[in-house]
Amino acid sequence: MPDALAITGLSKRFGGLQAIRDVSMTVAEGTVQAVIGPNGAGKTTLISLLSGRLGADKGEIRLFGTPVHALPQEARVRAGLARSFQITSVFNGMTVRDNLLVATQRALAPGFGLLRDRAEDQEFRDAAARVAERVGIARHLDATAAALPHALRRRLDVGLGIACRPRVLLMDEPLAGMGHEESEEMVELIRSLRSDTTVVLIEHDMEAVFALADRIAVLVQGEVIAAGTVAEIRVDQKVKEAYLGEEET
Amino acid sequence: MSERGGAVSRLVLAVALLALAAFPWAALATGYDFYTGVVIRVMIFAIAASSLNLILGFGGMVSFGHAAFFGLGAYTAAIAAFHGITNAWLIWVLAVVVSGLAAALVGAMAIRTRGVYFIMITMAMAQLFYYVFVGLRYYGGDDGLRLVTRPGVGLGIDLSDENTFFLLVLLWAVLAHWLLARLIRSRFGLALSAIRENDVRVAAVGYGTSQYRLVAFVIAGVMAGIAGSLLAMHNLFVSPKLLHWTQSGSLLIMVALGGVGYFYGGIVGALTFLLLEEVLSGTFTYWHIYVGLILLAVVMVAPGGLCSLLTGRRRTATPGGGGDA
């Protein structure tokens, strides 16, 4: 049974800066793998490398055994690797329904669909409605995305990732900018995702990480300095230094 | 849009089209048959402007070279006629092929780029085609090229009769806009709008955005090419000026005046622009300045063009589509 996601020796350099250095990681199916680290550690770069937005200089990425590191972003999505964004990225001028429809029609139908009226594609709209239900914004299907409050837009962002029917979902700081209650709700949502997909979670909110993660990898200056279970990471000396070091500066 | 609302607007549309079809004979009867030619031009430019609206308003691609495809269609017709081809059907097939290939070529280059580069590349590539025709002395060069006779469609129809030609152009205009409507209401249309809204996210959701934009670009180019061929058949004359980047500017003005991203934007814009041209050029020696001032006013004060003023509501990001309640 291959790992959901197997990363080996991933590296990326920007000019003089080695942003990601020889990162390796395996994620088992149906688990939540958290990636934490101080600011500037390279967490978002890592997600971009995994999603295909950026090309790695070296290394391999395998999705359920299939190599995807040479594939462009859209091919990886179709293979089952989707993401959500740290800074909410949705289709602002469109309704929530249409937002999700953009994703579901892609996931469920190949080809351009040049002439067929969308009104006939009940199947895709139903799928969109189900995703909205899943992330708790079903009541807002006809609202314009731009008009929604921050927390609901974050949920829509996650919804767009789920609508791709991913086998692995990369989540980049889903709790960003959320208040306490909203964060708790988002944690519940992420927890519920485990039955459908494998999650790679980048987060700053330690409470959420410890509550959700099966395994944690700690990224500091582009390198994985520690990896293990929640309990192991909590007592890891190197991790403490990395975070304490950050607090001191 | 409710079922009843849809039926009413379809009825209105049918009545409008019938009235338009009757126009040339009504004009003839009332002594205004000069305007038959004007309305033909409006319909031709409406097709061209609407094709630009597809990529500009729905796709978010600011192309400053659309006149190139328009002009290529016109020259295809003229050059074919020059070589003795008088079959309009064949000419339209050629126009589609030529403008389609050109659009694919320009598109392939331009679509790899973003923002400002896209505008400038489309502008520059259009100039390239302009110079090609300026240099082709054999086909008239700078002086342009005449068509000896208007190509025909056979079937016992005489296109040299202005009124019959009017109906032909009307048919093409209806066909072109029907196609546009279907595109906008399709999955492709939604994807195109999504690309305009947020091209980063739409890629992250699994779309090969370059392919979609290229397809839209080629469709628009082909439509413009057909419009161009119709203009050649109407004027019985073509000139390189049809491809100049300032002509692309005129097309952009039409879409802006009418309403970028509104379904009727191209039609309203072409009508307004050509009417303005008629009225202003008849009244003032220097009238481009007024067009410029009006354009500036639209940009600053009514960015949605006339359609936004007429309908009184903001353009929806995804017009059409059965998803609305």
Added chain:
Amino acid sequence: MSTLVLEQSLNGLQFSVVLFLIASGLTLIFGVMNFVNLAHGSFFMIGAYLAAWISGATGSFWLGVAGALPLAALIGVALEWLVFRRLYHRDHMVHVLATFAFILIFNDLVRIIWGPLPLALNAPPALSGAVSILGVPYSSYRLVVMGVGVAVGLLLFFLVTRTRIGMRVRAGANNREMAIAMGVDIRLLFTLVFGFGLVLSALAGALLGPFVAVEAGMGDDILILAFVVVVIGGIGSVLGAAAGALMVGIVDTLGRSVLPAMLSSVLSAEYASSIGPALGSMMIYLVMALVLFWRPSGLFPART
């Protein structure tokens, strides 16, 4: 033939210099404000008209140039302040439409003010002689134009790379949010860049005036060439504008002059004289296509 090539190469260099003046302003405006300014060509025209008008009234070419520049600056700053600064935050299509509107307005305005016939702008009589370059006589005035252009280029390079203002300009071109965060007065910076860019364009117009017809629409075709320069050179980069201008100026001039001569040895004179210039004009766009194929962001873009 070699005299032709040498002379046209020098002309090409001179044209490059003029193109550089226009393109450098254009690329900075793109780079710093992300603003597509089609009216840049109009200021080329305005510079020529103002220079022609003032030198016609005063009898001195240099007074004409000296007078045209501050006037052009004034018009440019007024335009920026009244209209363009309200448009920076909007998308490129709006910039294109608004600045295209000004092309229409200015083209008619100069005709309304000065009539439809071209104005005369004569090179200063003191420079009407020729200097011998490698045995070929070459117009002194053209050499002076090149000199002025190179001087301005060096000044611009110095300003941009070695002064605080220049640093802010580059910062703005590279990363606007960061520049704002670091306390750069962005509005003032924008106005300065805009005004300066337009003045350079006006200078180009005034200098080139003696060679071309000073008439409405004279900025339209050179605008496209300036765009090609910017695209080839890379947006936001003065160095790119210089490199691009060199390429475009030489290829375009040689293409229009030497190519027909070469073709006429192969084709009949009639075809050579019509296809030649057109082919020459096309060369630029082919070069642009090639460069972009290899480097989609141009040769030296400020932002990658």
